[in-house]
Amino acid sequence: MHAEQRKKLINELTDLIRGGNAHVTLEEAITGVPAHLRTVIPDNLPYSIWQLLEHIRIAQKDIVDFSISKDYKTLIWPDEYWPQPTDNVSDEQWEDSVAEINDDQRRFFDLLRDESKDLFSPLPWGSGQNIVREAMLIADHNSYHIAEIIVARRLLGIWK
Template sequence: MHADQRKKLINELTDLIKGGNAHVTLEDALEGVPANLRAVIPDKLPYSIWQLLEHIRIAQKDIIDFSISRDYQTLIWPDEYWPQPTDQVSDEQWEKSVKEIRDDQQRFFQLLQNDEKDLFSPLPWGSGQNIVREAMLIADHNSYHTAEIIVARRLLGIWK
């Protein structure tokens, strides 16, 4: 792959993970969620906005940890990927989760930009996965659950 093609691919994958284009970004989906509704589970949905946010954080970190290191430790599905319901979420907890999502994305973007990494070669510790596939998995997973946050907000009457 030529350097200019690689750069274009990295830019496309980065934009895909950040969201937008055809989808609402995670930041937009979270903007203005009242603290008293973060932990409310809307009728007929299994999760609160907080649980969805935390699931995005946990799963994304898991994917990135796997992509970066052979020392990756597999989480137990579903217990370690989904937080338990809670009655309230502090501003500190909320902001920490959002910050960790952003920080982990930056770790992944650094991996993408590492010219020594072949984006298409299978990760030696995986079962055929490569960095491009993991980038698309992050984007796909995050956008899926971002849409669920919007549905939850609509059911709670707090979406535009």
């Protein structure tokens, strides 16, 4: 792959992970959620906005850790991917979760920009996964659950 093509691909994958374009970003989805509604599970939905945010954080961190290191430790599905319901989430917990999501995205973007990495070669510790596939997985997974946050907000009457 030529340097210019690689740069274009990295820019497209980065934009895809950041969100926007055809769907709202995580920041747009969570801005303005009142603290007292973060942990409310809307009728007929299985998760609160907090649980969805934390699941995004946990799953994305898992994907990034897997993509970066052969020392990756597999999490137990579903127990270690989904937080239990809770009645209260502090502003600090909320902000820490968002900060970690952003930090893990930056770690992944650094991996994408590392010219020593072949974006299409299978990761030696995986079962055929490559960095491009993992980038698309992050984008796909996050956008799916961001949409669920929007649905939860609509049901709670706190969306546009």
